[in-house]
């Protein structure tokens with residue numbers, strides 16, 4: 001990887017084997033974007049890519065050069081009020097009421113490695129040789145505001161990470177009204193925009209649309225990244241599919257309000273902006289202060305959607321997630337929520353845990369209801385001390401009992417919330433987000449604590465440390481069960497209220513940072529009513545998240561498939577629950593529930609005591625299977641093969657790093673009688689390797705399986721009774737392929753310093 005500066009044309013070329021990113025300083029000192037795409041050879045002069053055309057009716061920067069209009073130039077970080085009429089990357093309201101800015105290039109710095117972003121989650125390097133970073137410094141002479149644009153190119157994969165930092169070097173405070181993390185101007189709009197959207201229990205479904213002139217955007221104004229839209233976008237060429245074709249992935253490492261927008265102009269060029277939602281953001285920048293935007297990650301590939309996803313997976317697994325659990329396969333857990341809801345005693349929990357232990361479960365998670373007066377969701381949030389009526393020995397008591405059984409113990413918290421009926425609220429009624437004299441709306445009967453205030457975060461931290469420091473807690477599920485409505489802080493003055501949404505998220509990150517540093521071996525799982533804050537920002541602190549409250553196996557196919565476009569399998573909490581399912585009321589076979597959940601951070605969400613002996617035998621086999629193959633399932637290379645959004649069948653697979661083992665998940669929602677012949681063309685295998693299919697006992701070379709395909713036709717023609725063979729609705733199979741011999745070692749672009757422990 002290299003970052004080259006050509007002084008003669010003031011051109012910057014960032015490249016590695018996969019991509020080139022080229023920009024240039026214009027004669028007015030602004031930065032033009034020249035190229036982002038497949039690697040091209042370096043040369044002195046790329047200015048031909050500028051395409052300055054003398055178009056009629058344009059406002060020009062220089063009287064003597066009519067063609068030089070920012071309206072028609074692709075830029076790196078455009079401003080308002082020059083000759084550009086598209087949406088800007090930055091908006092700054094100045095003392096005199098002006099919003100006009102003119103950032104001009106001053107100098108740059110190229111360094112090995114990648115600096116951290118203070119207070120914000122970001123990708124990182126373990127070794128300086130893994131990346132190079134370019135910092136471009138620009139200045140607006142009138143206000144004295146300095147803009148630093150940071151670009152990191154990684155050695156492996158088509159990855160460019162970007163962010164911006166604004167520093168007020170002038171003598172008057174200003175107000176940032178918009179400070180996007182990236183702007184990417186592309187020369188044409190021949191893309192399909194692919195977003196991940198939905199709602200509670202239907203998160204991250206895939207939606208596609210062709211771009212046309214005008215603006216398309218997704219975002220959140222809810223205070224969390226949201227169930228509705230994920231901070232991710234793929235721009236793919238119309239002919240791109242999972243196996244081939246150009247695609248640009250854009251992912252924002254942020255958990256709060258965001259906006260990702262595409263604007264196609266009159267000449268078919270495309271501007272993409274990604275960053276903090278400007279509508280709900282207004283930040284006072286006093287003299288001498290700086291503002292750092294969140295990081296946005298760009299991924300380019302011409303190898304199709306699977307390659308894009310695999311690049312995100314590797315980066316987020318290895319260089320965004322951190323700590324003890326980053327490289328470790330995840331414990332098989334049992335969570336009591338759907339087993340008991342609020343209706344439990346310590347004895348009942350121990351009974352559930354004992355059975356779980358007998359089946360091979362490794363971690364028992366006590367969900368909501370263990371604290372304060374939490375008998376229902378009307379009370380208790382904020383009082384993080386054990387309810388002694390339910391748990392006579394407190395958390396340390398139950399944790400020890402669970403550990404004595406041979407299981408690890410995990411605990412649920414919802415740190416950012418408070419119920420009116422709680423001691424915490426009674427002591428600090430002004431610590432919720434609410435505006436004086438106005439009604440504070442509730443969500444799930446609770447208020448949102450004002451995490452923009454340090455004293456509030458400190459108070460919750462103190463309670464959590466008390467619990468985690470005095471009991472054997474190995475896992476924390478951190479929930480967040482409502483959106484922010486009346487976003488007003490009683491701790492900040494009037495001219496800082498526009499900062500509260502962002503300061504809230506900084507408070508969340510601060511608490512996460514403190515707790516993960518204090519308890520480095522605790523596994524954190526993020527959650528927000530399922531997948532309402534399933535974003536890269538939280539992956540930095542919590543290497544896994546609860547993917548969705550919807551545990552129905554059929555529904556989960558779409559949710560997990562959609563989620564996989566950006567997020568690794570190891571990050572997706574996936575549990576087997578009872579039937580009829582509590583969300584969809586559907587009856588799916590036990591093996592199908594597991595076959596879906598295997599491709600995730602696997603667990604159970606039920607009382608195993610209620611299963612039949614036959615089912616318990618099956619559960620034991622499932623857990624043994626997961627333990628045997630979880631390294632491949634959670635950390636292997638993941639491929640999507642068949643989309644649940646396009647038909648009745650879904651398929652995906654995971655291949656081990658050495659390509660000696662592959663697991664193929666094949667799912668059919670509705671059965672058909674005398675159905676069609678079906679095959680799956682597999683991916684990622686070694687063509688020369690002979691694989692044994694453990695399901696059929698047959699052997700096939702990798703090339704056969706990839707090019708001729710794995711035959712998945714139902715050999716009963718769909719007419720054999722369900723209890724004797726695989727012929728019913730909601731059917732599924734896992735094909736395990738094991739290499740018969742050979743050495744197929746591949747190099748890892750992000751090697752781990754510590755060896756992986758299972």
Ligand code: GLA
Nearest residue numbers: 337367368527528529530549
């Ligand atoms: C949220 C979570 C669930 C569960 C409940 C507890 O809905 O998504 O998994 O923890 O809260 O109240």
